[in-house]
Amino acid sequence: MFSDRWLCFCCPQMHKPPRRQMVAPIDEVHAQSNPPHLQISRTKFQEKKRSDLTLASVVIIQKWFRRRQALFEMRRKAAWTIYQHIEYAGEQDQLKLYNFFIELIQTVSNNRRDVSVATKVLRRSSSLSGLAEELELEQLTAASTISIEPTYQGPHINLPLTKEHFEVLILAFQRGELLHPHYVLVILHELRRLLKTLPNVNVVSTHLTKFVTVVGDLHGSLADLMIIFHKNGLPSNENPYIFNGDIVDRGFQSIEIFILISVALIVYPSNVYLNRGNHEDHVLNLRYGFMKEIIHKYKVNSSRLLRLFENIYSWLPVASVIDEHIFVVHGGISNITDLATINRIKRQKYLSVLSPTFIIPTEEDQFEISNIPNDLLLEWRQILDLLWSDPKQTDGCEPNTYRGGGCYWGPDVTRTILEKHKWTLIIRSHECKEEGFDYTHDNKVLTIFSASNYYAVGSNRGAYAKVLTNQSPLVVQFISTKASQKSLTLWERVSYVEEQAIKNLIEKFSVNKSFLMKEFLQVDKKRTGRISVNNWCDIVSRVLDLNLPWRTLKAQLVETDPQGWILYESTFRFKELQFALNVQINDRRRSLCQCMYRNKDLLETVFRAIDKDNSGVISMQEFTDVCTSLGNHNGTKFDEKQITDLAVSIDLDKNGVIDFNEFLEAFRIVDITDPSMEQI
Amino acid sequence: MSLTEERITEIKEIFSMVDDDGDGSITRSELGLCLRAMQYSISNSEINDLMKKFDSDRTDRINFPQLLQIIAATDQPNLTKQTQTILSALKLFDTQNDETISENDFRFLMQQTGEQLSKDSVDDMITATDARTKNGRIQYRKLVSTLIHL
Numbered sequence: 084m085f086s087d088r089w090l091c092f093c094c095p096q097m098h099k100p101p102r103r104q105m106v107a108p109i110d111e112v113h114a115q116s117n118p119p120h121l122q123i124s125r126t127k128f129q130e131k132k133r134s135d136l137t138l139a140s141v142v143i144i145q146k147w148f149r150r151r152q153a154l155f156e157m158r159r160k161a162a163w164t165i166y167q168h169i170e171y172a173g174e175q176d177q178l179k180l181y182n183f184f185i186e187l188i189q190t191v192s193n194n195r196r197d198v199s200v201a202t203k204v205l206r207r208s209s210s211l212s213g214l215a216e217e218l219e220l221e222q223l224t225a226a227s228t229i230s231i232e233p234t235y236q237g238p239h240i241n242l243p244l245t246k247e248h249f250e251v252l253i254l255a256f257q258r259g260e261l262l263h264p265h266y267v268l269v270i271l272h273e274l275r276r277l278l279k280t281l282p283n284v285n286v287v288s289t290h291l292t293k294f295v296t297v298v299g300d301l302h303g304s305l306a307d308l309m310i311i312f313h314k315n316g317l318p319s320n321e322n323p324y325i326f327n328g329d330i331v332d333r334g335f336q337s338i339e340i341f342i343l344i345s346v347a348l349i350v351y352p353s354n355v356y357l358n359r360g361n362h363e364d365h366v367l368n369l370r371y372g373f374m375k376e377i378i379h380k381y382k383v384n385s386s387r388l389l390r391l392f393e394n395i396y397s398w399l400p401v402a403s404v405i406d407e408h409i410f411v412v413h414g415g416i417s418n419i420t421d422l423a424t425i426n427r428i429k430r431q432k433y434l435s436v437l438s439p440t441f442i443i444p445t446e447e448d449q450f451e452i453s454n455i456p457n458d459l460l461l462e463w464r465q466i467l468d469l470l471w472s473d474p475k476q477t478d479g480c481e482p483n484t485y486r487g488g489g490c491y492w493g494p495d496v497t498r499t500i501l502e503k504h505k506w507t508l509i510i511r512s513h514e515c516k517e518e519g520f521d522y523t524h525d526n527k528v529l530t531i532f533s534a535s536n537y538y539a540v541g542s543n544r545g546a547y548a549k550v551l552t553n554q555s556p557l558v559v560q561f562i563s564t565k566a567s568q569k570s571l572t573l574w575e576r577v578s579y580v581e582e583q584a585i586k587n588l589i590e591k592f593s594v595n596k597s598f599l600m601k602e603f604l605q606v607d608k609k610r611t612g613r614i615s616v617n618n619w620c621d622i623v624s625r626v627l628d629l630n631l632p633w634r635t636l637k638a639q640l641v642e643t644d645p646q647g648w649i650l651y652e653s654t655f656r657f658k659e660l661q662f663a664l665n666v667q668i669n670d671r672r673r674s675l676c677q678c679m680y681r682n683k684d685l686l687e688t689v690f691r692a693i694d695k696d697n698s699g700v701i702s703m704q705e706f707t708d709v710c711t712s713l714g715n716h717n718g719t720k721f722d723e724k725q726i727t728d729l730a731v732s733i734d735l736d737k738n739g740v741i742d743f744n745e746f747l748e749a750f751r752i753v754d755i756t757d758p759s760m761e762q763i
Numbered sequence: 764m765s766l767t768e769e770r771i772t773e774i775k776e777i778f779s780m781v782d783d784d785g786d787g788s789i790t791r792s793e794l795g796l797c798l799r800a801m802q803y804s805i806s807n808s809e810i811n812d813l814m815k816k817f818d819s820d821r822t823d824r825i826n827f828p829q830l831l832q833i834i835a836a837t838d839q840p841n842l843t844k845q846t847q848t849i850l851s852a853l854k855l856f857d858t859q860n861d862e863t864i865s866e867n868d869f870r871f872l873m874q875q876t877g878e879q880l881s882k883d884s885v886d887d888m889i890t891a892t893d894a895r896t897k898n899g900r901i902q903y904r905k906l907v908s909t910l911i912h913l
Contacts, residue, residue: 150799
């Protein structure tokens with residue numbers, strides 16, 4: 084809750100009825116004519132009655148107000164649940180996809196096509212290993228491969244990097260300038276050189292500085308980083324920082340933040356630390372925006388940059404320990420977490436935590452890989468758990484599988500692991516929290532999340548933690564607001580956050596229309612157009628695979644008749660999936676389009692993964708291969724002929740290649756209630 | 764008042780949303796949140812009374828079966844009667860005889876008496892009901908009738 088707007092319930096106070104002058108004694112003037120003693124008692128009596136009445140009314144108004152506040156609080160909670168579920172469903176999707184591919188190339192599969200897609204997606208850019216790869220990487224991504232044209236107006240930097248460079252870059256980025264790719268490579272190479280000297284787990288001490296600041300997920304939000312630097316000071320040898328991962332993806336200034344943190348690390352190597360987050364992984368960058376950001380900002384040089392990022396991620400330390408008793412890690416822990424084991428791992432093997440190098444075939448025609456030995460699997464799990472786990476409230480540890488997405492770990496696991504290592508606290512990030520932070524597991528686990536307004540403007544605060552020597556951490560909250568934003572009332576704020584979440588759901592309805600209608604009609608055999616609330620909630624929950632508070636949400640999503648039955652056709656009243664190009668859409672194609680749109684994110688991820696040179700273009704064959712093999716992944720049926728037909732008819736097939744960006748952008752959700760939108 | 768299965772599912776959903784840590788019980792203030800979210804307008808002292816009456820195992824928390832008992836035993840208020848009470852009480856402050864009360868008086872009542880609200884809350888109330896007149900008085904009938912509808 085936004086606590087400054089709520090009255091503390093636990094200490095309601097009843098005040099005595101206010102004094103005379105408050106309740107204007109209108110009749111007192113007339114009372115003068117009566118005998119004195121009668122006059123006084125009647126006035127007193129009348130007054131008390133009036134006071135009682137006033138008090139009763141005041142309490143009624145206050146009751147009503149609190150009721151309205153509660154209703155808004157519930158709406159806010161519901162909106163929050165929507166955002167969280169969708170976010171986690173997305174990440175789960177990604178993991179499932181990669182698991183699927185890995186399993187595919189491990190089993191002897193008859194379907195050559197599926198396996199070839201999987202291999203292409205998983206294969207590293209380089210098939211070389213060891214020294215040869217190192218040389219190849221340096222050659223490919225050397226700063227000297229890019230020259231600086233005389234027209235470049237942005238900041239210039241040179242080695243050795245200094246505090247002045249750091250400040251120049253901050254100002255430049257705040258002005259919206261782009262750092263020349265040549266300089267980006269210089270900085271990244273310098274960072275890489277440094278990272279290679281670091282251990283897997285940073286050893287941080289507050290002995291000299293007396294404190295260290297821990298920053299959580301930033302996800303490309305430069306505004307939030309600026310607020311933190313403004314409130315807490317720039318990093319320096321007297322002001323140390325630990326950045327706890329998820330610097331990149333989602334926000335639009337990921338590279339700027341990454342550069343700033345890199346420069347800080349280079350200038351103050353003993354006092355700036357970086358932990359790897361689950362988004363410091365090229366597989367996630369495919370889907371969550373960092374790749375798009377680089378391609379958009381750096382165009383022809385993007386491949387080079389992305390290749391170097393891919394390698395740098397693997398050299399990031401996976402955790403930090405402060406003063407030997409506070410464990411700082413991006414995701415969390417699991418029942419097998421063991422510091423000694425972690426320290427022995429060669430972390431650079433894990434270019435992507437989702438598909439590490441020992442999984443990927445090196446030869447073009449090598450489709451199957453042999454079984455992975457158990458100790459290697461356990462090692463992989465250590466890393467995966469550190470970067471992907473979330474705490475849960477009940478005891479126990481539930482992994483998905485070894486190759487799943489980390490664990491959900493309970494308070495008993497916290498106790499065990501803390502005791503084993505003589506730690507007193509775990510500081511982690513990875514989960515968005517409304518107040519920017521959250522304590523759990525009996526205050527032994529602190530979540531710090533530093534990207535404010537993460538889901539929508541006003542959805543949450545950000546926070547950072549100052550860890551002082553031998554004291555509990557001090558948590559500082561903040562929220563970034565645009566100067567133009569006027570102060571909103573509680574009602575306005577909730578409405579806005581909720582609106583975005585609801586829009587998202589309505590889109591999902593429209594995309595799943597054929598499935599939903601099928602189920603609705605199965606229940607409503609008599610075609611009355613109505614079904615019960617229970618049925619509607621049940622169907623929607625199942626088809627969308629989203630466990631949300633549908634009963635609370637239904638008021639914003641569908642219409643009900645006076646008897647409380649749901650008019651299910653109103654589920655689709657606002658939005659419709661349209662295919663934006665000039666194409667005839669018959670019924671069969673419509674369901675194919677819906678199918679494609681539903682899987683848009685997945686398709687996009689896989690297309691990008693295959694498109695090794697980031698040109699935005701893949702072959703027609705690869706395109707159809709991907710579509711059909713994804714059908715096997717999540718059970719949707721893509722008919723190959725239909726797909727080819729569709730691609731050909733939109734004339735996207737130019738000489739056997741497809742611009743997949745164009746293809747994906749051809750699908751839009753349009754607002755059919757908006758008269759300005761043209762119907763196709 | 765017995766509860767239909769559908770109503771029970773509805774209540775369960777609200778209870779789950781409020782029970783943040785998933786341990787099957789809610790605190791006193793969360794009870795208030797639940798009941799109010801289900802359209803009951805109850806005062807803090809009424810909530811205290813309910814806690815006393817229904818927290819049979821003295822945990823200072825309410826579990827789901829106890830919540831169902833509370834709801835079965837609680838009636839919806841008579842809004843018409845309550846409106847009348849308010850209007851006649853506030854009439855006493857209607858010194859200009861135009862169904863308005865001075866903002867100062869109103870704030871004093873809301874913030875300093877009864878189950879006090881914060882200044883921010885009262886700001887919200889006045890803005891959201893659009894009850895402020897041009898010369899800074901509060902049209903209380905408008906405020907009341909807007910507030911009662913959601």
